[in-house]
Amino acid sequence: MGKTTTLQKKWRPTGTGSFLIYPQAARRKKLHLVGPQKNKRTTKEIILDSVIHELQNCLQSIGMGVDLLQLSHEEQLESHAITGGIERASRLLREMQEYFFPPEAAFSTKNLSEVIEKVVRKAVKESGRANIRFQCSEPLPSMHYDWGIVSRVLDRVLRCACGLVSSEGGETVVSVRINEELSRVSIEIKIEICGASELLVEEEKIFTPCCRVNEYQAGLALVLARQAMQSRKGGELTFKKINSSRAQFTLHLEVLPENVLSGKLERETGYGYIEG
Secondary structure (H helix, E strand, C coil), X not given: CCCCEEEEEEECCCCCEEEEEEXXXXXHHHCCCCCCCCCCCCHHHHHHHHHHHXXXXXXXXXXXXXXXXXXXXXXXXXXXXXXXXXXXHHHHHHHHHHHHCCCXXXXXXXXXXXXXXXXXXXXXXXXXXXXXXXXXXXXXXXXXXXXXXXXXXXXXXXXXXXXXXCCCCEEEEEEEEEEECCCCEEEEEEXXXXXXXXXXXXXXXXXXXXXXXXXXXCCCHHHHHXXXXXXXXXXXXXXXXXXXXXXXXXXXXXXXXXXXXXXXXXXXXXXXXXXX
C-alpha cells in the first residue's frame, strides 16, 4: 500500500478551484510538524518572543494609564505612563525592523574625534542630566570607514550607560586607543561606566534581548549594537564588569592603512575634552 494522502483544495483568484494532492508527510512538513520538536530556540525566535512580551507590557502600561485618567483628574502622572509606553513600543518596533533589515553600509572619510564628539554631545543633550567625559590626550586621525555604524553603536551604548547611572549618579568616560600595525590599524573605543551604586547586571546577560539593568530597559539596543560591530571585519563589542559599581564597554574597529588619511596616521586638530 502506498502512503496515505491528504486532499487539499487551492483556490485561484478567479474563483475556480483546483485540487493539489500532498503525501501526508509532505503536508506535515509544510506545517513544520515533521520530526521531534526542538527545545532549543533560534536567536531570532528568542528575539521575537522577547519583543512580543515587551510590547505586551507596553500596551498594558498604556491601558493602565487610560484607566487612571478616567478615574482621576490628576493627569500628569497618567499621561507620562501612556507616553512612556507608546515610546517604548515604537522604539522596539524600530529596533526589531533594524535587526531583520540592517541598514546598508555608507562609507565616508571623517575625523574620528569629530564622530565621537557629535555622539557624546547628543547623548548629553537628550539625557538631560548625564555626566559624560570624552577625554583624548592627542589628535585623532581621519579615516575612511562606515561611520554610520560607529555612531549608532556609540549612541546605543551611551544611552545604556546614561540609563545605568542617571538615577543614582555617577559618570561615563569615553576614551580612545589606536594601535598602528603594518597590515591594519586597530582602534579601541572604551566606554567606562562608574556608578554611584551597584550595577545590577550579570556580565554574560548584558547582550540578551530586553535586558534590564537597574531601572534601565535596553530593549534590542545592545543586541543591535553587537550585531552591527560583528558585521564589519575585525569589529567587536564587548562588556566587562570590573566590580560591583564599575563596568566597561569596548568597541574594536580595524581599518586598512590605506583608508587612513594620506595613507598614514596623519594627526589633525580634531581632538579635545568634553564634559557634560
